[in-house]
Amino acid sequence: MSDMNRPGSAVGESDHIRTGLSKEQLKQAYIDNLFYLLGRFLEVATPHDSYMAAAYTVRDRMLDRWIKTARTYKASQARTVCYLSAEFLLGPHLAKNLINLGIMEVSREAGAELGLDFEAILEQEEEPGLGNGGLGRLAACYLDSLATLQIPAIGYGIRYEFGIFDQLIEDGWQVEKSDVWLRDGNPWELPRPKLRFPVRFGGHTETFQDDGRVRVRWIPDLVVEGRAYDTPILGYGVSNANLLRLWSAHAPESFDFQAFNTGDYYGAVHAKVEAETISKVLYPNDEPQAGKELRLKQQYFFASCSLQDMIRLQLGAAGTLEGFHEKFVVQLNDTHPAIAVAELMRLLIDEHRMDWEPAWEITRRTFAFTNHTLLPEALETWTVALFGRLLPRLLEIVYEINRRFLDKVRMHFLGDEARIARMSLIDEGHGRRIRMAHLATVGSFAINGVAEMHSELVKSTILKDFHDLWPERFHNVTNGVTPRRFIIVSNPRLARLLTECCGDDGWVRDMDRLRSLEPLADDVGFHEDWRRMKTAAKRDLADWLRRRVGVNVDPETLFDVQVKRIHEYKRQHLNVLHIITLYERLKAEPNRDVAPRTFVFGGKAAPGYLMAKLIIKLINSVAEVINQDPQVNDRLRVVFMPDFNVKNAQHLYPAADLSEQISMAGKEASGTGNMKFAMNGALTIGTLDGANVEIREEVGDENFFLFGHTAEQLQRLQAEGYRPWEICNDRFELRSALDLIASGLFSHGDKELFRPLVENLLYQDPFMVLADYELYLDRQTEVSHAWRDPKHWNRMSILNVARMGKFSSDRSIRDYCERIWRVRPVPAEL
Numbered sequence: 001m002s003d004m005n006r007p008g009s010a011v012g013e014s015d016h017i018r019t020g021l022s023k024e025q026l027k028q029a030y031i032d033n034l035f036y037l038l039g040r041f042l043e044v045a046t047p048h049d050s051y052m053a054a055a056y057t058v059r060d061r062m063l064d065r066w067i068k069t070a071r072t073y074k075a076s077q078a079r080t081v082c083y084l085s086a087e088f089l090l091g092p093h094l095a096k097n098l099i100n101l102g103i104m105e106v107s108r109e110a111g112a113e114l115g116l117d118f119e120a121i122l123e124q125e126e127e128p129g130l131g132n133g134g135l136g137r138l139a140a141c142y143l144d145s146l147a148t149l150q151i152p153a154i155g156y157g158i159r160y161e162f163g164i165f166d167q168l169i170e171d172g173w174q175v176e177k178s179d180v181w182l183r184d185g186n187p188w189e190l191p192r193p194k195l196r197f198p199v200r201f202g203g204h205t206e207t208f209q210d211d212g213r214v215r216v217r218w219i220p221d222l223v224v225e226g227r228a229y230d231t232p233i234l235g236y237g238v239s240n241a242n243l244l245r246l247w248s249a250h251a252p253e254s255f256d257f258q259a260f261n262t263g264d265y266y267g268a269v270h271a272k273v274e275a276e277t278i279s280k281v282l283y284p285n286d287e288p289q290a291g292k293e294l295r296l297k298q299q300y301f302f303a304s305c306s307l308q309d310m311i312r313l314q315l316g317a318a319g320t321l322e323g324f325h326e327k328f329v330v331q332l333n334d335t336h337p338a339i340a341v342a343e344l345m346r347l348l349i350d351e352h353r354m355d356w357e358p359a360w361e362i363t364r365r366t367f368a369f370t371n372h373t374l375l376p377e378a379l380e381t382w383t384v385a386l387f388g389r390l391l392p393r394l395l396e397i398v399y400e401i402n403r404r405f406l407d408k409v410r411m412h413f414l415g416d417e418a419r420i421a422r423m424s425l426i427d428e429g430h431g432r433r434i435r436m437a438h439l440a441t442v443g444s445f446a447i448n449g450v451a452e453m454h455s456e457l458v459k460s461t462i463l464k465d466f467h468d469l470w471p472e473r474f475h476n477v478t479n480g481v482t483p484r485r486f487i488i489v490s491n492p493r494l495a496r497l498l499t500e501c502c503g504d505d506g507w508v509r510d511m512d513r514l515r516s517l518e519p520l521a522d523d524v525g526f527h528e529d530w531r532r533m534k535t536a537a538k539r540d541l542a543d544w545l546r547r548r549v550g551v552n553v554d555p556e557t558l559f560d561v562q563v564k565r566i567h568e569y570k571r572q573h574l575n576v577l578h579i580i581t582l583y584e585r586l587k588a589e590p591n592r593d594v595a596p597r598t599f600v601f602g603g604k605a606a607p608g609y610l611m612a613k614l615i616i617k618l619i620n621s622v623a624e625v626i627n628q629d630p631q632v633n634d635r636l637r638v639v640f641m642p643d644f645n646v647k648n649a650q651h652l653y654p655a656a657d658l659s660e661q662i663s664m665a666g667k668e669a670s671g672t673g674n675m676k677f678a679m680n681g682a683l684t685i686g687t688l689d690g691a692n693v694e695i696r697e698e699v700g701d702e703n704f705f706l707f708g709h710t711a712e713q714l715q716r717l718q719a720e721g722y723r724p725w726e727i728c729n730d731r732f733e734l735r736s737a738l739d740l741i742a743s744g745l746f747s748h749g750d751k752e753l754f755r756p757l758v759e760n761l762l763y764q765d766p767f768m769v770l771a772d773y774e775l776y777l778d779r780q781t782e783v784s785h786a787w788r789d790p791k792h793w794n795r796m797s798i799l800n801v802a803r804m805g806k807f808s809s810d811r812s813i814r815d816y817c818e819r820i821w822r823v824r825p826v827p828a829e830l
């Protein structure tokens with residue numbers, strides 16, 4: 001890709017040492033930063049010094065764009081999207097920023113001339129793991145697209161000192177190690193020590209008279225200060241750089257000298273520790289919520305800081321809060337920031353002395369809410385007792401929102417008391433709990449799911465009563481992923497090939513242009529290019545796995561990959577049952593002709609989720625037996641890649657042949673890994689679930705391996721009384737695979753180890769693994785047949801890439817902009 005013909009490239013640009021983009025300027029700037037910021041020189045610089053100097057060199061070039069963008073936005077008074085998310089799983093910055101600045105190649109050359117190992121420098125970066133999985137990574141893709149589409153936007157979240165844990169595998173088990181990502185400094189962020197806001201906790205409220213009105217004062221027993229840390233987010237091929245503002249919790253500077261003076265030194269220090277604990281660590285549970293007090297503190301902390309910041313901006317620009325909802329639209333990334341609905345009311349009423357009605361008018365026109373999961377255990381609720389103790393004023397406001405809301409419901413559905421109880425913000429049935437999804441829904445002008453199927457299920461299940469009341473507020477916005485990270489950074493060979501075929505790199509901003517590849521799906525010469533690209537990527541992955549995991553895999557085999565959080569509903573164990581069945585078939589019939597496969601797994605289990613941890617142990621145990629069995633290990637290999645994260649994942653997408661998307665139908669809201677693999681040319685074996693449905697629609701049924709019962713069929717099965725053990729009696733191979741696990745073959749004779757897993761499948765099987773087993777195996781047999789015909793396989797692979805345009809996060813963000821946010825691009829000029 002030529003860096004020279006792009007906007008924001010070196011042509012005609014500044015020749016300043018901190019902004020210039022020529023090779024000579026980059027070299028000079030790098031040496032300068034090494035010297036002046038790190039106090040080092042070329043000959044003694046460690047790889048980490050080199051990384052830091054490179055990062056500062058790139059950051060300088062972003063700051064220029066960032067400041068100009070801020071000026072442009074300010075002057076235009078443009079409507080701004082505020083994306084509130086408890087997680088942003090950004091991945092390493094350096095490579096992404098080099099790509100978006102259009103200086104990857106020239107930087108590589110500059111590095112070579114300075115005698116630097118460019119790849120080693122990129123490898124130095126510790127990724128900011130400020131998220132668990134899909135939801136956090138989606139937020140990062142959306143920031144990239146917002147900047148690329150030149151939409152004024154701010155991402156607001158928490159600057160966790162410890163992100164998602166690092167996963168080690170010891171004796172086949174997951175071991176968690178804390179993630180000290182800030183240990184060596186973070187060159188991408190700018191601390192804003194003067195940008196700080198107080199956040200209150202605990203205490204009590206009092207009423208008082210003010211100008212003839214009754215107002216409320218909240219006397220807290222703890223005040224925490226949120227300090228801003230800003231990270232610039234640069235768009236691709238444009239000069240716009242948006243802002244990611246993360247809050248860090250501190251004790252206010254004057255932290256309790258009173259306690260200190262009265263001799264309570266311990267108490268004074270304790271208050272400081274308590275404050276700083278709030279942004280200490282990311283909760284590592286992806287779906288189920290734990291109901292922990294600290295988690296609610298985190299949510300309120302960042303929601304409050306973010307809203308206070310918006311109010312500051314609004315008052316600075318307009319001097320009044322009246323048009324707040326016209327200046328800002330606030331997207332709630334799931335219910336984690338939903339407390340913002342009540343907090344905005346508090347700020348408007350208590351701090352800015354507004355009356356309830358105008359304040360509510362502003363509030364309900366400000367927020368929009370995205371739901372990401374239907375799993376009942378993931379729906380957030382807080383006990384009234386905890387909520388009231390921690391946030392007494394917010395509880396009063398939630399009650400008042402609820403009272404007024406239920407009055408409306410009563411008028412709309414006269415006498416339907418059951419419905420009123422179902423819709424209430426307070427669940428009276430389970431020890432009085434606040435339902436955060438209801439608070440988010442009542443406080444939002446738009447509510448959306450993340451794939452068509454999921455959005456339909458939101459309307460017909462968890463929010464059905466709300467859909468009956470306000471059908472016009474419900475939308476679907478199908479998720480997408482950024483091709484900058486997931487094609488250009490991850491798979492540069494594919495990116496080059498696509499640019500060659502399209503004639504230029506316009507596909508990067510308009511992925512629908514990849515449709516022009518379709519005619520090449522039958523071109524013999526192009527097939528050769530495709531095969532070469534794939535083989536090279538598979539060799540790279542094999543090398544990487546040898547070095548990092550210590551396993552040998554054969555790049556000629558079919559690479560069959562399942563990477564995502566470990567969860568029963570995602571059914572990694574269904575994949576394992578397929579592997580065991582193949583193993584048994586080969587053992588029974590050693591000369592059987594099977595397509596050789598390498599199975600790759602990766603993913604973290606929530607530390608307290610025992611069944612998920614046992615699934616990891618099972619994968620590693622099966623791997624140990626199979627990989628050491630000379631009768632089969634030329635045709636079957638199993639690898640568990642430790643510490644799956646954005647950085648490690650980048651090695652997988654280009655090399656995968658088959659992408660496993662095998663969740664129980666109706667459970668995966670969307671999935672985004674499915675998109676990352678398909679746009680890199682892997683074929684999908686998948687259920688009718690989440691975005692799989694739409695991916696199959698786009699790429700064509702003939703280029704997708706569909707299997708499994710539909711959500712409705714599974715529901716019916718369950719309603720009729722699902723008896724998994726009976727399925728087992730009829731399916732010899734299934735029974736045999738489960739027996740083999742139970743026999744201790746994979747656990748050095750220990751028959752107890754996997755018993756909980758086997759018995760769970762036999763007697764409960766809540767995610768209906770056994771019901772789909774046979775359909776899955778049949779489809780896998782077809783996969784193996786298809787693999788035997790490389791021409792046909794490549795054709796399908798090419799057509800997958802050509803038809804994935806819909807799943808660029810640029811399309812998702814355009815949908816949000818047009819249908820929900822009503823915001824327009826504001827191009828920044830250098």
Ligand code: 475
Pocket residue numbers: 132133134135136138285286287288289372373378450479668669670671672690
């Ligand atoms: C869905 N995370 C995917 C993805 O829309 C979907 C929940 C509670 C606390 C912390 N993290 C979570 C999620 O709920 C989550 O990641 N959901 C996922 O969101 C993006 O593609 O299907 O499971």
